[in-house]
Structure formats: structure tokens, C-alpha cells
Amino acid sequence: MNTHTPGVPPITEDDIANYLIQTPDFFNRHAELLASVQLTSPHGARAVSLQERQAEMLRERIKGLERRIMEMIRHGNENMLLTERLLALARTLLLVRAPADLPERVLEELRERFQVPQVALKVWEVADAHRTEPWAQGASGDVRSLASSLAQPYIGANAGFEAVHWLPEPERAASLVLLPLRDTVETPAFGLLVLASPDPQRFAAGMATDLIERLGEIVSAALSRLR
Structure with a gap:
């Protein structure tokens, strides 16, 4: 009805x-x-x-x-662990006496302390005493321009960047970080650090960049002794 x-x-x-x-x-x-x-x-x-x-x-x-x-607890514990590793890295690099030993020590710490499968590093505009070192050669103008253009680290898939070929096994780099090295955010980059993993999710786009940026600041400050 x-x-x-x-x-x-x-x-x-x-x-x-x-x-x-x-x-x-x-x-x-x-x-x-x-x-x-x-x-x-x-x-x-x-x-x-x-x-x-x-x-x-x-x-x-x-x-x-x-x-x-x-x-939240899990992420907090992970961040605390990473912070402790960053402090240990800073202490280790401060204790390196010979500036020429710094690049290899940086790579060693990232491989062992941070468990990054592949790492590579290039530094340019170094002092004359370091110009023949392997890590002071091989960075093209395009790579230098890319590094200076990065306002923050690139984190994400391997999109065929030239710097990936610095790695021992570039074909196994599924995800990566391109970390520019510079004195301040306003100055051009004087180096580029590459972190890579075969795991596509290890360095996924959208990840928080705070701790990676702190890593870049520590490494930049240490490698400034090469200039």
C-alpha cells in the first residue's frame, strides 16, 4: 500500500x-x-x-x-638504528687521517655497516694531489650537471642513469639512490654517491629522505677535505 x-x-x-x-x-x-x-x-x-x-x-x-x-614502534626502532649507524659513520670518517683514504672508507662503511649491496662514488674538482685517483675520474659533464640539479636525493627505479655504470654490476641495480655531495644546498655538487640494490623495493620512490640526506651531509663534509 x-x-x-x-x-x-x-x-x-x-x-x-x-x-x-x-x-x-x-x-x-x-x-x-x-x-x-x-x-x-x-x-x-x-x-x-x-x-x-x-x-x-x-x-x-x-x-x-x-x-x-x-x-610506529617498528619504524621508530629502525630509525633509531639508522641514526646510530650514521653517528658511527661520522666518527669513523673523522678518524681517517689521510684524505685520499676517505672515498674507499665511505664505500666500505656503506657496504658493511648499512648493508648496501652496491655502492659507487665519484668526486670532481679535487686538489691536484688527488686528480689521478680512480674516484676522481670518469664523471662526465652530464653526470655533474645531473648531480647539481638534484635538490634532494633521487630514490627509485634504475632509469638508465649514466652513473649506474660506475657500479661493479650495473645490470643488477633494480633500485637506487643518487646522492649529490655538496657544501651547502645552494652550491653546485662536487661529487655523486650511488647506492644500488637488486631489490626493487629497497630504494622505492616515495621513501622518506631525511636520513639519506643526513648521510649525504656527513659524507660531503668528510670528502670536502679532498678539494
Whole structure:
């Protein structure tokens, strides 16, 4: 039987919802309705009371919060570990007496302390005493321009960058970091550090760059002694 009055808009679910929101004491006056409301459980076809459904929703929300907290703790522990490694790297590089030994020590620390599968480094505009070193040669003008153009590290897939060929096994570089080395953010780069992994997700686009930028600052400060 159609009880709709012609010319009067039908009552919608939104109308009912808005009425209940705007009339918070409705269920105080009609408490018996709460006990009679039956909802479908998300864990089966059985009907549950409104109180049971609210309890289930609360339990799911608590589980979600617990997962988020555990994820935050895990990321916090990982960041703390990386911070400790950065401090250890800085200390190690400060103790290197001969400037010419610094590039190889940087690569060694990244391979062993940070567990980076492949690393490579080039530095240009070095002092005359270092111009014949392998790490002071082989950086083309295009690479130097690319390094200076990077306002922040490149993190992501290997897109065929020329600098990837500095690596021992460039064909195994699925993801990488291109880290420009410079005195300040305003000055041109004087070097480029390449970190690479065969794992496409090891250095994925969208990763936070804070700790990698701190790594670049430490290495830049240490290698400034070569100029």
C-alpha cells in the first residue's frame, strides 16, 4: 500500500539520520527501541543486538590502533638504528687521517655497516694531489650537471642513469639512490654517491629522505677535505 502523500517529498534515510543527530535525546525517551534493534554481524549472517554490534566495532577499532602502534614502534626502532649507524659513520670518517683514504672508507662503511649491496662514488674538482685517483675520474659533464640539479636525493627505479655504470654490476641495480655531495644546498655538487640494490623495493620512490640526506651531509663534509 502506498502511503506517500502527493506533493510531499518522501522521507529518506538521510532525513531519518539527520533527525536522530539533531535530536540526541530521542533514544532517552524511547530506550526500548535500542534493545529491539537487530543488526547483521560482519562475522556471519547471524543477527546481533545494537550493543553487540557496537562492541564488535570497538574491538575492530582497537585492533586497528594496535597495528598502527606496532608499526610506529617498528619504524621508530629502525630509525633509531639508522641514526646510530650514521653517528658511527661520522666518527669513523673523522678518524681517517689521510684524505685520499676517505672515498674507499665511505664505500666500505656503506657496504658493511648499512648493508648496501652496491655502492659507487665519484668526486670532481679535487686538489691536484688527488686528480689521478680512480674516484676522481670518469664523471662526465652530464653526470655533474645531473648531480647539481638534484635538490634532494633521487630514490627509485634504475632509469638508465649514466652513473649506474660506475657500479661493479650495473645490470643488477633494480633500485637506487643518487646522492649529490655538496657544501651547502645552494652550491653546485662536487661529487655523486650511488647506492644500488637488486631489490626493487629497497630504494622505492616515495621513501622518506631525511636520513639519506643526513648521510649525504656527513659524507660531503668528510670528502670536502679532498678539494
